[in-house]
Amino acid sequence: MRTFISVLIALVIFFGLAWWNSSYLTKTSKQLADQAEKLRKAIIEESWDDADTTIIGIRRLWGQHKKIWLLLVDHDDIDDIDEIIYKIDEMVNLREKEQALSDIAELRFLVQDLADKEVLSLANIF
Amino acid sequence: MLNVFFRSLILYAIVVLVVRVMGKRQVGELQPFELVIAIMIAELASIPADDVGIPLVKGLVPIFALVFAQVTISFLSLKSERFRALVCGSPSILIENGVIQQKNLEQLRINLNDLLEQLRSKDVANIDDVEFAILETNGNLSVFQKGDKKNATLEDLGLQGKSEAIPITLIMDGHIMHKNLRKAGLEISWLLSKVKEQGLDRRGVFFAYLDTQGDLKIIAKQKERAQ
Numbered sequence: 452m453r454t455f456i457s458v459l460i461a462l463v464i465f466f467g468l469a470w471w472n473s474s475y476l477t478k479t480s481k482q483l484a485d486q487a488e489k490l491r492k493a494i495i496e497e498s499w500d501d502a503d504t505t506i507i508g509i510r511r512l513w514g515q516h517k518k519i520w521l522l523l524v525d526h527d528d529i530d531d532i533d534e535i536i537y538k539i540d541e542m543v544n545l546r547e548k549e550q551a552l553s554d555i556a557e558l559r560f561l562v563q564d565l566a567d568k569e570v571l572s573l574a575n576i577f
Numbered sequence: 578m579l580n581v582f583f584r585s586l587i588l589y590a591i592v593v594l595v596v597r598v599m600g601k602r603q604v605g606e607l608q609p610f611e612l613v614i615a616i617m618i619a620e621l622a623s624i625p626a627d628d629v630g631i632p633l634v635k636g637l638v639p640i641f642a643l644v645f646a647q648v649t650i651s652f653l654s655l656k657s658e659r660f661r662a663l664v665c666g667s668p669s670i671l672i673e674n675g676v677i678q679q680k681n682l683e684q685l686r687i688n689l690n691d692l693l694e695q696l697r698s699k700d701v702a703n704i705d706d707v708e709f710a711i712l713e714t715n716g717n718l719s720v721f722q723k724g725d726k727k728n729a730t731l732e733d734l735g736l737q738g739k740s741e742a743i744p745i746t747l748i749m750d751g752h753i754m755h756k757n758l759r760k761a762g763l764e765i766s767w768l769l770s771k772v773k774e775q776g777l778d779r780r781g782v783f784f785a786y787l788d789t790q791g792d793l794k795i796i797a798k799q800k801e802r803a804q
Contacts, residue, residue, distance in 0.1 A: 465582070469578040470579075569580070
């Protein structure tokens with residue numbers, strides 16, 4: 452009985468952590484996606500100074516969240532996000548509008564897809 | 578995280594079901610083809626449990642394919658002696674009339690230490706005492722001792738044994754087994770009165786059963802020890 456209660460407590464803790472994991476990923480991926488959207492608008496309007504500031508903000512935000520994301524998601528996915536942020540940074544520096552926009556779209560897809568994969572749903576289970 | 582948790586639970590339930598379908602033998606002594614299937618199923622179930630990128634159905638298809646193969650092979654083995662020999666192999670005699678069959682031992686790549694260990698586990702110390710030692714297809718060693726080394730039976734002693742019934746559980750951890758009670762042709766009131774005679778109530782009974790002689794045995798619950 453004592454073992455069963457211990458397992459039950461561990462299960463409740465696990466569910467709590469799993470819920471936190473899912474909501475944390477959803478929240479932080481939304482922050483990144485919002486920043487990416489801000490960057491997209493700045494690039495479309497060709498206000499490159501704004502774009503420079505926003506990409507620095509994205510890199511800082513990603514640097515903060517990455518430490519925890521490393522504990523929660525596949526490291527290959529983290530590498531993909533790392534790579535795409537570096538590419539966006541470089542394209543903004545080169546003022547390459549088309550390529551930067553394409554990379555931003557990829558970044559938004561990657562972060563949203565990662566968060567969606569962690570949501571508990573029948574589609575994800577099966 | 579939660580998806581992996583639920584995928585693992587689903588796969589676990591399915592593998593338990595699969596093992597039940599494969600039959601009781603699968604749980605105990607395995608034939609070569611059963612061992613292969615057991616290993617493969619364990620591996621196949623663990624991959625989709627962990628990798629959420631793989632649809633669960635894709636993980637289940639190979640498991641069901643293996644169950645189909647296992648059930649078919651078991652059925653064919655049951656019907657055809659030749660097929661059984663092909664899939665399971667045939668038993669090999671390792672000791673005959675106290676003489677080790679060295680050629681068979683070599684063919685099966687069994688060393689003398691393994692053979693002696695197996696004999697000792699069957700309470701046989703001397704090879705001379707063995708009439709036959711047969712290595713079965715499931716890897717078990719069957720040992721038949723020589724007539725004068727066998728344990729005496731009641732028949733050898735000219736005695737007659739009593740026939741025994743199957744023990745029937747009537748109360749388990751305070752719960753009455755109504756089905757068993759009906760099978761034994763007993764009334765619940767009779768059982769409760771017997772329990773009361775012991776100074777207990779139903780919830781205070783840990784285990785109550787009819788033994789092989791048909792006598793009721795009651796074991797009371799022990800009070801939990803204080804820490």
